[in-house]
Amino acid sequence: xxxxxxxxxxxxxxxxxxxxxxxxxxxxxxxxxxxxxxxxxxxxxxxxxxxxxxxxxxxxxxxxxxxxxxxxxxxxxxxxxxxxxxxxxxxxxxxxxxxxxxxxxxxxxxxxxxxxxxxxxxxxxxxxxxxxxxxxxxxxxxxxxxxxxxxxxxxxxxxxxxxxxxxxxxxxxxxxxxxxxxxxxxxxxxxxxxxxxxxxxxxxxxxxxxxxxxxxxxxxxxxxxxxxxxxxxxxxxxxxxxxxxxxxxxxxxxxxxxxxxxxxxxxxxxxxxxxxxxxxxxxxxxxxxxxxxxxxxxxxxxxxxxxxxxxxxxxxxxxxxxxxxxxxxxxxxxxxxxxxxxxxxxxxxxxxxxxxxxxxxxxxxxxxxxxxxxxxxxxxxxxxxxxxxxxxxxxxxxxxxxxxxxxxxxxxxxxxxxxxxxxxxxxxxxxxxxxxxxxxxxxxxxxxxxxxxxxxxxxxxxxxxxxxxxxxxxxxxxxxxxxxxxxxxxxx
Numbered sequence: 001x002x003x004x005x006x007x008x009x010x011x012x013x014x015x016x017x018x019x020x021x022x023x024x025x026x027x028x029x030x031x032x033x034x035x036x037x038x039x040x041x042x043x044x045x046x047x048x049x050x051x052x053x054x055x056x057x058x059x060x061x062x063x064x065x066x067x068x069x070x071x072x073x074x075x076x077x078x079x080x081x082x083x084x085x086x087x088x089x090x091x092x093x094x095x096x097x098x099x100x101x102x103x104x105x106x107x108x109x110x111x112x113x114x115x116x117x118x119x120x121x122x123x124x125x126x127x128x129x130x131x132x133x134x135x136x137x138x139x140x141x142x143x144x145x146x147x148x149x150x151x152x153x154x155x156x157x158x159x160x161x162x163x164x165x166x167x168x169x170x171x172x173x174x175x176x177x178x179x180x181x182x183x184x185x186x187x188x189x190x191x192x193x194x195x196x197x198x199x200x201x202x203x204x205x206x207x208x209x210x211x212x213x214x215x216x217x218x219x220x221x222x223x224x225x226x227x228x229x230x231x232x233x234x235x236x237x238x239x240x241x242x243x244x245x246x247x248x249x250x251x252x253x254x255x256x257x258x259x260x261x262x263x264x265x266x267x268x269x270x271x272x273x274x275x276x277x278x279x280x281x282x283x284x285x286x287x288x289x290x291x292x293x294x295x296x297x298x299x300x301x302x303x304x305x306x307x308x309x310x311x312x313x314x315x316x317x318x319x320x321x322x323x324x325x326x327x328x329x330x331x332x333x334x335x336x337x338x339x340x341x342x343x344x345x346x347x348x349x350x351x352x353x354x355x356x357x358x359x360x361x362x363x364x365x366x367x368x369x370x371x372x373x374x375x376x377x378x379x380x381x382x383x384x385x386x387x388x389x390x391x392x393x394x395x396x397x398x399x400x401x402x403x404x405x406x407x408x409x410x411x412x413x414x415x416x417x418x419x420x421x422x423x424x425x426x427x428x429x430x431x432x433x434x435x436x437x438x439x440x441x442x443x444x445x446x447x448x449x450x451x452x453x454x455x456x457x458x459x460x461x462x463x464x465x466x467x468x469x470x471x472x473x474x475x476x477x478x479x480x481x482x483x484x485x486x487x488x489x490x491x492x
Contacts, residue, residue: 002147003072003171006178007033010216017189019213020062021220021237027062029216035063039070039129046101046124050075050141053097053154056126057081057090057112058105059223060199063126065209067103070129072152072171075141079154079166080200083108084400085460090115093156096164097358103129148172154358155202157298157401166358167202167299174210176325177301177352181211183324184294184306185241185268189216192265194239196225196248197399202302203272207294208243227251231261238265243294245399246276246431253283268292268309272302281316295319295387299371301352304328305385319377319385326350329370330379340381343388346373393484395424395432402434402463404484410454411436416444417451421474422465423488433466437487439473446470 007029010017015030027035048054054071056064056078068078079099081090094102094115102123104112109125116123141147153169169177181187185208193212197204212219220237222229225248233239244252249271252258269284272294281291290312296302305328307320322328329337330344338344347370354371357363365372374394377387395402404422411420418439424432440446448468455464469491475483 001172001175003152003174004036004069006175006214007036007069010213014189014216017216018218020065021218022062023223032062032066035066035130036069036073038131039063039066040073042129042131043070043074043076046122048074048076048101050145050150052076052101053079053099055079055081055094055097055099055102056104056200057083057102057108058126059083059107060195060204060221061105061126061223062221063129064199065213067126067129068152072147073141075145075147075150077151077154077168079156080205082156082198082200082460083111084462086458087111087114088458089460093164093166094121097154097156097166148175151355153202153205155200155298165360165363167354168356168358169301169352169354173301173352173355174206175214176350177206177303178211178214180301180323180325180350180352181207181303182215184292184303184308185211185270186309187211187215187217187241191215191217191241191267192237192239193217193219194222194230194233194237194242195219196222196230197243197245198224201399202296202298203243203245203399206301207272207296207303208241208270212241225251227255228257231255231257234263234266235261240265240267241270242266243270243272245272246280247398247429249276249280249284250429253280263287263289268312270294272296276317278317285313285316291316293319295346295375295385296348297371297373297375299354299365300348300350300373301354303352304348304350305346307384311384315382315384317386319387321383321385323350326352328385330377331372335367338378341378343376343378346375346377346385346387347371348373393423395422395434397424397427397432397434397462398430400462404434406459407434407436407455407463407465410458411438411451414446414451414454416441416446419474421482421484421487423484423491425467425488425491427466434463435467435469435491436465437469437471437474437491439471 010029011033019029019032020027105126112123148171152171156166199205293307295305305319327349329347407422418441420438425435427433451468475486
């Protein structure tokens with residue numbers, strides 16, 4: 001099924017049912033479809049055609065969802081940008097994707113202007129997509145084109161690593177992800193999803209928001225997460241489902257209004273992105289709210305493994321079972337499946353897995369039809385998965401991915417640093433934070449502040465190290481590879 005058909009069918013069947021609530025305004029499924037039709041025409045005016053990449057930079061907004069569905073009708077591709085990235089990182093993504101148009105909200109117009117000033121990339125305000133004063137000729141996609149097989153979403157997993165990785169998802173893949181997520185959450189048209197995580201991530205967009213619209217449910221959308229606002233809407237609007245990452249969940253639990261907020265409307269609270277401390281899970285269970293989990297990656301749709309409502313209190317801390325229509329294997333270094341309760345790398349094969357990386361057809365992450373996640377887990381005798389760590393050294397801080405190689409490349413440019421490594425350190429608030437371990441050249445006298453200033457203007461603030469540790473040498477293997485596990489353990 002083409003992605004936009006989801007909304008068109010609901011608009012015909014239940015035109016007056018509320019699809020979206022945003023800042024005091026209800027948008028019915030019929031109104032949503034009308035907005036999609038108008039935006040499709042506006043995009044045609046701007047020359048958007050089959051296969052084009054259209055970037056979006058802005059906060060959560062119903063118009064972003066409208067943009068996605070309108071691009072799907074044209075066979076074009078949405079490129080959501082993480083507005084928290086540094087300009088150099090955004091530039092690298094735009095260049096790599098060869099985006100031809102950028103849509104931006106009023107909050108990011110200045111950054112957009114700077115990014116488009118070099119030429120070759122046109123920028124239009126988000127608000128303009130709802131106004132169509134021009135009559136355009138019908139430029140329908142040729143009948144020979146099968147829309148649901150076309151790519152529609154391009155999401156980058158890193159910034160200026162030298163070779164940005166863009167996960168490319170088809171319309172059929174997103175629809176399959178909706179089907180799988182509906183099963184994960186027992187979603188129906190009577191549900192009400194509260195979305196507060198940023199939709200430039202597949203988590204905020206694809207775990208619950210698009211699946212809710214697929215089910216004909218209602219979505220209350222916040223521009224950005226704020227713990228007090230989340231608690232107020234749970235109290236007043238009575239959602240049934242919401243999605244958190246550990247950092248936002250902690251903010252809610254620590255908020256002064258948490259204990260007095262009525263949470264009884266929530267049939268479940270989902271957590272994704274990284275491992276959730278059992279203590280946080282217990283705090284919600286004590287309030288009668290089952291905490292479920294979703295495991296996946298940008299590349300996997302992302303719904304792959306999940307803990308459903310009925311199992312949440314039986315297996316707290318587990319990632320759950322393999323999802324509907326999802327095959328999961330745990331393999332050792334040789335690629336052989338491991339025995340129950342043994343640790344292996346999570347490999348996934350499913351219809352919602354990306355079609356591939358943009359401009360990187362030979363990436364080794366795909367092997368014989370399986371996506372190799374780099375994450376490690378064990379599977380118990382009940383079939384439940386328990387994530388134990390990451391074979392890759394990626395750091396997840398507050399739901400954001402930090403790749404140590406990005407930080408290490410900045411440190412390597414400093415003439416006073418002999419060698420350096422970046423590792424993650426457990427953090428009560430953010431889950432993990434980056435720590436830079438630095439060996440200075442003889443005679444150098446860098447301070448921690450000197451090291452931290454190296455990242456200013458180079459990388460997004462959330463990627464910056466939260467601590468600098470000076471050492472005389474880094475632990476290494478006989479072949480000279482830094483032993484990051486040993487290094488991390490030494491930091492305590």
